[in-house]
Amino acid sequence: MNCEILTIGSEITLGLSVDTNSCVISRELGKIGIEITRISSVPDDIELIASAIDGALNRADFLTITGGLGPTVDDLTREAIVKFTKKKLLFDPDLAGLIKKRYLSFKSSMPEVVLKQAHLPEDTIPIIPVQGTASGLIIETGEKVIFALPGVPKEMEEMLQRGVVPYLLKRVGHDEIINIRTLKICGLSEVEIQEKIKKVLEEKKTAIALIPHFGQVDVQIIAKGNLDHTQRILLETENEIRKQLKDYIFGVNEENLEKVIGDILRERKLTLSVAESCTGGLLSNRITNVPGSSDYFQGGIISYSNKIKEAVLGVPEEILSNYGAVSSQTAEAMASGAAHVCNADVSLAITGIAGPGGGSRDKPVGTVCIALWSKEFTYCKKFQFCGSREEIKWKASQKALGIVWRFLLKKPIGRD
């Protein structure tokens, strides 16, 4: 069975916003064996929307629409569906009550226009909202089915999982699925990985994609077929790849370095602190994005000014004046200072020049010193990153996380 995706919104066709919903929908429907044969985006224009619905349902079994379900005048998805299906738009008083209650739990009064969302095409199976106020719609029209979901990514994703996937599983079963397993690599480049797993790639037993991010590469193994077959292929391929890359795989699928590190810290009953200069809080932010990080993360000092480096972290004035704020000596003193003031077992420090200003001949933009401190081991290294301010911040935080990961697993940190 196949499905098209249609995203509605002039912000997309005007180039003001990137459609990320289609990627999530493609991946999730792929998992249950629904093949996505086309993704389209059209502006908030009832004729263009209705014509796109028409074309899609001529070609595909299912159509998943996102966007255009809100209360404002440019939300036209309900109207376009009605225009195409020739169904009536009916007011649902129960739904109206629910929307009103939800709305008034956020705000003190509700404008009447919000209740536009209580109108549904006749014979709709609504997916009642649990986050916002827009319902999802499941509309059967002949042999075909339209799913309409809100454009807000979180709401869309929740309704996709709660409403669309169960409906499709009931309707189509899932004999042939697409199964994907991602191995997350830290410490090797795309080309180095390609060299190491050359044999596996050349065997072509199944599709393998290498997706580089800053300071990390995802190796995606993609298998098609029934569940048993795909699971076997994924397992075999993963084992072969693990033989070559074992020291560099930090996680699988949705795992990220900050979560993996957190799990190790918790298990080993260790605590962590950070001192950040050029990353300005990004490292702490990433660490604290992990639920439950308060189990091991004590806190951090964002020592943007030298005064804080001295007064809070206890970096000696001589080190700052002799070696400068961006130096291995300062990074080491920041790391041990943060461990002391935060009472932590392990501590990371980052100091550098994120740019675009502040660089010099000796210390150009992108110069970053990263230190790790623990009672039994310390490490410090100077790196040179390239890119925009935000890219340099990201790469530095990623490198720091890679360092603490390798330290915790007692792997050599030496590689850059």
Add this chain to the structure above:
Amino acid sequence: MNCEILTIGSEITLGLSVDTNSCVISRELGKIGIEITRISSVPDDIELIASAIDGALNRADFLTITGGLGPTVDDLTREAIVKFTKKKLLFDPDLAGLIKKRYLSFKSSMPEVVLKQAHLPEDTIPIIPVQGTASGLIIETGEKVIFALPGVPKEMEEMLQRGVVPYLLKRVGHDEIINIRTLKICGLSEVEIQEKIKKVLEEKKTAIALIPHFGQVDVQIIAKGNLDHTQRILLETENEIRKQLKDYIFGVNEENLEKVIGDILRERKLTLSVAESCTGGLLSNRITNVPGSSDYFQGGIISYSNKIKEAVLGVPEEILSNYGAVSSQTAEAMASGAAHVCNADVSLAITGIAGPGGGSRDKPVGTVCIALWSKEFTYCKKFQFCGSREEIKWKASQKALGIVWRFLLKKPIGRD
């Protein structure tokens, strides 16, 4: 004149990769008055590609394709164009020489398959590559034109500017352009804004879109026509909207709250510090994403543990034990403590429960206290946010930035 965009690649329809090229093309063609009426993506399948080309050229004047121009077996764009246009695919020896030379400047030897890229549909105007080895194609077919560009974003964008835009300007002139101005709003919801600017919306002088983000709404004014006309319409509409929303507009176009606040702080020679508990560094990270933020940002204390709240920020132990870490009293003490230790004129503090764990009946997940401290004025309020951990962190940081913005502009902060 209008144009459709077609991106080719199974990685997109499998949900492994987000199509960002379409956003760039939409924006750049919009600037020269070409309206994008549909964006589509299809897998690497010659039938699906040819059928999508057919549909697009039936509807639109122009079609811009990206992807599928490389040397591998799943690069099928040239073949699909030939299938659709019934033109021949011809080998271009000059182009082959150029590709070979380029390739051998990166690598020591060239596999024969690379020369697949030296085959062009007859009557193609090639856009000779200056970065990679894939040429862009301009193919006139009847009254319609197909542009085909590589999928690699940097190569695509370069050929768009060097090949497609000049061709289109020559062909269509640019009397009619799309001009967009975005007003950034903080402190009002989408629906409240719609109510306040109801009259402007009803006049329908030009298109206006409201785009909500967490804790912020973008009001986009979109005008079509020649440059003078659009500039006049944008100015008139902006003035009308400003009359209604004046106290809530913090910036225009690409500006964000953190940059706007930074500009005010720099101008007024004020310094800023933060103390973060539940936001865990996000607020500092956002503030330091702004280039030059070291002019006014002193630093911050991420006081995840109570020990740091006491030892570094000087929050009295009695306050923590009597009112708890998530309380107005603690937030206020954190704010003044951070100002003291960081030597700052203005200080923000955030303490709360980001979840998913840690909530209680009295203080459910999403309870956040935000305080602002300055010598002459202090403010503190308890908020209730909803959403995931990362959403609550974001909303809290956004609210804190909104508070300091209103404080700096001496506007009442009172509203939620």
